[in-house]
Amino acid sequence: MNTYAPSKWRLTPDDFEPLAAGSALLGSGGGGDGRIGQNLLSVLPSDTNVEVVTAEALPDDAGVVHVGTAGSPDVVSERLLDPADFARAAEAIAELVGREVDAIGCIEIGGLNALIGVLVAAHLGVPIVDGDLMGRAFPRIQMTLLSAHGQQSTPLSLVSPSQDVALLKDGSPRRVEAMLTAIISAMGGAAAAALYPVRAAQLRSIGMGRSLSHxxxxxRAFLENVDRETAELANVIGGQVVAEGVVEEIRGGDEPDLSSLTVVNSMFQSTARVDFIDEFLAVTVDGVCVAKTPEIIIVLNRTTNRPLRCDEVIRGQSVVVSTLPSIHEWPKEALPLVGPKAYGLDLEED
Structure with missing residues (x-):
């Protein structure tokens, strides 16, 4: 799917609902509730339009800062997000590295953060890059294309709802996540984050697809075909069905332990296991792995056709499990970062 071939185009309020629908699919069962972002976007003026540009359309030295929410999805869902907090975080990190915020980048295209980038770009009056750093939702800030190409996740900035600003100038890859967790906890469990301040020229070299367009x-395809039979709907949006049936069992559940759900198809006497933590990570059908991270895996409720988040799946649901086309070109060297082994899954990697 590539409706928006131009390197520059405008995002308007008419696009917010399909953008939220797409982000729910690309969240791969995680990424938080995109409906929160859609609600925030809905209060923008009706004449709002945000310029969307590819990295190729920006000058080489244009400064791009990536933004997103950080912390517990439950806290985010209960606390009103303020676009000014994200803008302040972006400006703080730009000042630290001595650059202007010429464009906003999206940290992940799955879930809530796909919409946060648009919100911040509208607030600052700058373009948003037609791309993201994850191609789906991932739980850790280092699970990005930039990290896979050697870029550190620091410096970064965090802004709390009380206007506290924390700057993490540097940190080893092994310790950044722990420090980030501690700061966010002190801020009440969630914060506005700005990170990966880079030049546009650097974004061009990492194989980043046009995530926002995608x-x-x-x-749009999902909303226009939502009344179709579920497996057919998955195919229409570019997916490949890998399992379907009834959720018979859910095991585990406490982070950081892996959890899994078992989908049984009694008609074909087939059993699928879907492994997950914050997102769906792998699908094994009758002992054979048929999909695995960084592939995008979705679980559709056959009653409503809604994509289910990991925490929404319950026993007795009739579901269709499908993959979606990957957006980014992940180098093979990135598999330890975003592949099954990053989660402790013992699956053979190509």
Whole structure:
């Protein structure tokens, strides 16, 4: 899907619903509740339009800062997000590295953060890059294309709802996540984050797809075909069905332990296991792995056709499990970072 071939185009309020729908699919069962972001976007003026540009359309030295929420999805869902907090975080990190915020980048295209980038770009009056750093939702800030190409996740900035600003100038890859967790905890469990301040020229070299365009395309296709039979709907949006049936069992559940759900198809006497933590990570059908991270895996409720988050799946649901086309070109060297082994899954990697 590539409706938006131009290197520059405008995002308007008419696009917010399909963008939210696409982000829910690309969240791969995680990424938080995109409906929160859609609600925030809905209060923008009706004449709002945000310029979307590819990294190729920006000058080489244009400064791009990536933004997103950090912390517990439960806290985020209960606390009103303020676009000014994200803008302040972006400006703080730009000042630290001595650059202007010429464009906003999206840290992940799955879930809530796909919409946060648009919100911040509208607030600052700058373009948003047609791309993201994850191609889906991932739980850790180092699970990005930039990290896979050697870029550190620091410096970064965090802004709390009380306007506290924390700057993490540097940190080893092994310790950044722990420090980040401690700061966010002190801020009440969630914060506005700005990180990966880079030049546009650097974004061009990492194999980043046009995520925002793809998200909008897939969201439109989903909404236009939502009344179809579930497996057919998955195919229409570019997916490949790998399992379907009834959720018979859910095991585990406490982070950081792996959890899994078992989907049984009694008609074909087939059993699928879907492994997950914050997102769906792998699908094994009758002992054979048929999908694995960084592939995008979705679980659709056959009653409503809604994509289910990991925490929404319950026993007795009739579901269709499908993959979606990958957005980014992950180098093979990135598999330890974003592949099954990053989660402790013992699956053979290509």
């Amino acid at each position: 998200c909008l395309d897939i969201g």
